[in-house]
Amino acid sequence: MKIGINARTFSVDEPGGAVQAAMMQAKELSARNDTEVVLFGHKSIRDDFPELTVVSDNYISRSQAFGILWERTSLPKLASSQEVDVLYCPNGNAPLTSISVPTVVCIHDVNAIKRMSSNIHYIYRRLTIPSSVNSAEVVTTVSEFSKKEITSELSIDEGNISVVHNGISDYYLNDGPGKPLDLPDEYILYVGSMNPRKNIQGILDSFNILKDSMEEYKLVMIGPENKSIFKNFEVKDSDNIVTPGYVSIEELKFAYKNAAVFLYPSKYEGFGLPPIEAMACGTPVIASRTASLPEVLDDAPMYVDPKDPRDIAETTQTVLENPKLSSQLVERGFIQASKYTWENSASRLMDVFHTL
Structure with a gap:
């Protein structure tokens, strides 16, 4: 054809x-x-x-x-x-x-x-x-x-x-480490556009709640700059927030594999590739129970209410403090990612x- x-x-x-x-x-x-x-x-x-x-x-x-x-x-x-x-x-x-x-x-x-x-x-x-x-x-x-x-x-x-x-790319499913990227030793990761529908404000608000009790963790936000088609929203670097911008697939894999947890409390998704990529790289995922995400991710992540920053923060802390739960999420994530x-x-x- x-x-x-x-x-x-x-x-x-x-x-x-x-x-x-x-x-x-x-x-x-x-x-x-x-x-x-x-x-x-x-x-x-x-x-x-x-x-x-x-x-x-x-x-x-x-x-x-x-x-x-x-x-x-x-x-x-x-x-x-x-x-x-x-x-x-x-x-x-x-x-x-x-x-x-x-x-x-x-x-x-x-x-x-x-x-x-x-x-x-x-x-x-x-x-x-x-x-x-x-x-x-x-x-x-x-x-x-x-x-x-x-x-x-x-x-x-x-x-x-x-x-x-x-x-998802087979590259995420293989055992390679990716290409090193200058990132903090311990970090929570978000990958995606800086679009308000991705709940960027909710991520920032939940991190502000979390950082007082878990100050060793930074927030890393990877993705292209806010484009004109999106509603205005900017995220700037601070001592606790790192924004590398748009990175290569090799660098992105490194970021996924070395993150303590992947955070994706989006308000609206048609599919949601980043959490599946994170799962393929062996990273526990926290996602919102809304739009397409429960359909695509099934039982592999921990779910949160995207409208509740405290719920996002408390769930993130639970995963970070519970190695057994984190390992279970990683296991379920590998199984789910292999379907796509x-x-x-x-x-x-x-x-x-x-x-x-």
Whole structure:
């Protein structure tokens, strides 16, 4: 099967979780012996995909505004000229009207439509997502939770939505130590964007409660800087809080493996890759019992109320002070993380493509 992928988002400098997931799906699809993958995007992505055909006709600027214009005007014609069997749009960026090529669009979640991003991002997604969804033959999403959200917010028949779980890189599952990163000796770790829906304020408030009784622990927060599409929020370094910024996968693995506990009390997730990655690296996880996280993480973490900083702090302290409990969480985490591979994700996606 010849698969075209809208790779417009792949050229961003610091890809977030949804874009990283899309890139991993592209690589896994191309590794199969029953596919030919063509990427439609800026020529700069050839460095990340040297063995794949990258079609970048008319893509003259890496700016986001131009990329959006390009995918609305040039992409449909390019997909047709390349004679692909299906056009996969992994970041909610399908053509706004039906085209000659069968289209599958992935909607990770509807956080922007629920006003969890900036006003301009809300307006853009509110204007484009319904049309993209209606023009596609099939919609995919990453969890049963997101499927219900999409059905509710966009009034789509759930029979036209297929769940394709994300996976994690095999790199996290192997025994390697990762690449050393300058971090405190003892620390609590958060990984993700500095987006208020990730409950950054709740993390900070709970750490302020915790640090008086467990002053040997620092808080490490890893992730890209706050982008304009998110509501304004900044976290600055202090004596007790370390923010390395965006790091390589090798450095991230090191951070996961050496953390005392991984803290992820997010308010809203469509899937939630970081806690699964932390589990794969043998780190006990604390997560919020909300949105997709109970579905994706099952019984592997300790759960907290994301609205209650004291609950987050007390649960974190319980894990840190109880080696037996910590070991049990690590064991359950390994089992849960092993369920999510990009090979499985690509296989499920191929099942969807074959229905067209």
